[in-house]
Amino acid sequence: MPITLFNSIASWLLKKRYHQIELFLKYPGEVQEEVLHQLLEIAEDTEIGRRYGFESINNYETFRERLPIVSYEEMEPIIERTRRGEQNIFWPTSIKWFAKSSGTTNAKSKFIPVSEEALEDCHYKSGKDLLCLYLNNNENSQLFTGKSLRLGGSKELYEDNGSFFGDLSAILIDNMPLWAEFSSTPSNKVSLMSEWESKLKAIIKESTQENVTSLAGVPSWMLVLLNNVIEETGKDHLFQVWENLEVYFHGGVSFNPYKEQYKKLLPRKNFKYYEIYNASEGFFAIQDRNNADDLLLMLDYGIFYEFIGMDQYGTENQKAIPLWEVKVNTNYAIIITTNSGLWRYKVGDTVRFTSIDPYRIKVTGRTKHHINVFGEELIIENAEEALKTICMKTDAEIKDYTAGPIFMEGKEKGAHEWVIEFRKPPEDIDVFTEYLDNALKSLNSDYEAKRYNNITLNTPKIHVARENLFYDWLKSKGKLGGQHKIPRLSNKRDYIEELLHMNK
Numbered sequence: 001m002p003i004t005l006f007n008s009i010a011s012w013l014l015k016k017r018y019h020q021i022e023l024f025l026k027y028p029g030e031v032q033e034e035v036l037h038q039l040l041e042i043a044e045d046t047e048i049g050r051r052y053g054f055e056s057i058n059n060y061e062t063f064r065e066r067l068p069i070v071s072y073e074e075m076e077p078i079i080e081r082t083r084r085g086e087q088n089i090f091w092p093t094s095i096k097w098f099a100k101s102s103g104t105t106n107a108k109s110k111f112i113p114v115s116e117e118a119l120e121d122c123h124y125k126s127g128k129d130l131l132c133l134y135l136n137n138n139e140n141s142q143l144f145t146g147k148s149l150r151l152g153g154s155k156e157l158y159e160d161n162g163s164f165f166g167d168l169s170a171i172l173i174d175n176m177p178l179w180a181e182f183s184s185t186p187s188n189k190v191s192l193m194s195e196w197e198s199k200l201k202a203i204i205k206e207s208t209q210e211n212v213t214s215l216a217g218v219p220s221w222m223l224v225l226l227n228n229v230i231e232e233t234g235k236d237h238l239f240q241v242w243e244n245l246e247v248y249f250h251g252g253v254s255f256n257p258y259k260e261q262y263k264k265l266l267p268r269k270n271f272k273y274y275e276i277y278n279a280s281e282g283f284f285a286i287q288d289r290n291n292a293d294d295l296l297l298m299l300d301y302g303i304f305y306e307f308i309g310m311d312q313y314g315t316e317n318q319k320a321i322p323l324w325e326v327k328v329n330t331n332y333a334i335i336i337t338t339n340s341g342l343w344r345y346k347v348g349d350t351v352r353f354t355s356i357d358p359y360r361i362k363v364t365g366r367t368k369h370h371i372n373v374f375g376e377e378l379i380i381e382n383a384e385e386a387l388k389t390i391c392m393k394t395d396a397e398i399k400d401y402t403a404g405p406i407f408m409e410g411k412e413k414g415a416h417e418w419v420i421e422f423r424k425p426p427e428d429i430d431v432f433t434e435y436l437d438n439a440l441k442s443l444n445s446d447y448e449a450k451r452y453n454n455i456t457l458n459t460p461k462i463h464v465a466r467e468n469l470f471y472d473w474l475k476s477k478g479k480l481g482g483q484h485k486i487p488r489l490s491n492k493r494d495y496i497e498e499l500l501h502m503n504k
Helices: 003-016 018-026 028-042 047-051 060-066 072-083 116-137 168-174 178-182 196-207 219-233 256-265 380-394 429-443 445-454 469-476 494-502
Strands: 097-100 111-114 147-151 158-160 163-166 212-217 247-250 272-279 282-286 295-297 303-309 331-338 345-356 359-366 397-406 415-424 461-464
Touching: 018 028, 018 116, 028 060, 028 303, 028 331, 072 111, 072 163, 072 345, 097 168, 111 116, 111 168, 116 168, 116 247, 116 272, 116 282, 147 196, 147 219, 163 168, 196 219, 212 219, 219 247, 219 256, 256 380, 256 397, 272 295, 282 331, 359 380, 380 397, 380 429, 397 469, 397 494, 415 469, 415 494, 429 445, 429 461, 469 494
Parallel strands: 097 163, 147 212, 212 247, 247 272, 415 461
Antiparallel strands: 097 111, 158 163, 272 282, 282 295, 295 359, 303 331, 331 345, 345 359, 397 415
């Protein structure tokens, strides 16, 4: 089939889905209620379904009263039973795939169940929707005249008792439909390589021979790949390698710290950036407009959403609310019920709604990745916005960072301690520190109150990291490549202490 004809047919097929998207835009509450009733009906004869009487749950209020909100640790025993071969515990169809969570640097891994329904009706459906929304906004796109350079995880799939586990990206690649494999680079064999540094060379060798029209992957690791492409090819920018490159689909970590570096690699004003929000547990939201900084919550992927205000989260008074009760500009923890059998499950992410008609969100951080040792409630969104602002003021570029508390000791007050690896350092780190402190005060009134006259918090302390500190730290933990992320904020000093030790 001629490539231009394939581009036209693929574009036409994907755009047909937009009419279904319009349905949940118009009737969001009704669509979400229907999702919940379908999940309960499908799973009523499972062990969980019988335990909580799914058959007699007729409305959201009863569902909320009967089922507890759970963490992974609370679900782990029944997930382990399924990994050992038992079925029909929390989902009726056979589950043989488990996404080994790599969203944390902790040694302990999570094994998130992935059903056939989740693969088809959530993960692959979302991939098509991402393209659908992009094409709907860019009528003259030539996306399918070339290939998408995808950068997934660095873990092979492993078999254990008839079940398979690995990075979610490895599971998706292994089950990928033919149309997606045909339009992607590198090959599945290279994509599933486990050793990051060898994989990097293999990706460059394969992909530089292709007509790449889009990029897809986590910003931090994609940046490593693209800088290596420039180094290997000796080109000035990426359009000299891939002339028809038009969009970068990114997710996994905030894009703010990396945006200016991407603009230097991709110096065209009409180049597009599209953000997604997905996790091992499901695919949740997609940027649905050019140049937007928020994401459309996707409501018909077999996921029912609930939210807990972060002012209540983790307290005895916490109460989950459905989508139709959320308010804009409130920080919420996400609770999901899914077509992989996660029932009222705490994802660990926090979001803020920018709009409720339609429901659009910004990812603001992690329920565990914040600093609130002194009542300052510093979240990742505050940190990212502050760093973006002061990098523009000081002409600095940040490669990676993390921050944690300096605890009070005797009469000594607390503070925040930062380890920042710069791609381009500021001229004066003391000025940078002052700007960071002031930016955080302007963004977070709790932080400002604790900093007032050094009442609780002293001035932040910043350490300039040596080159490749964070890379070496991840390498020491066997966490290079793909979906692995640097923990940005922590209430503990574990990460800071390890990094400072390696920074000597």
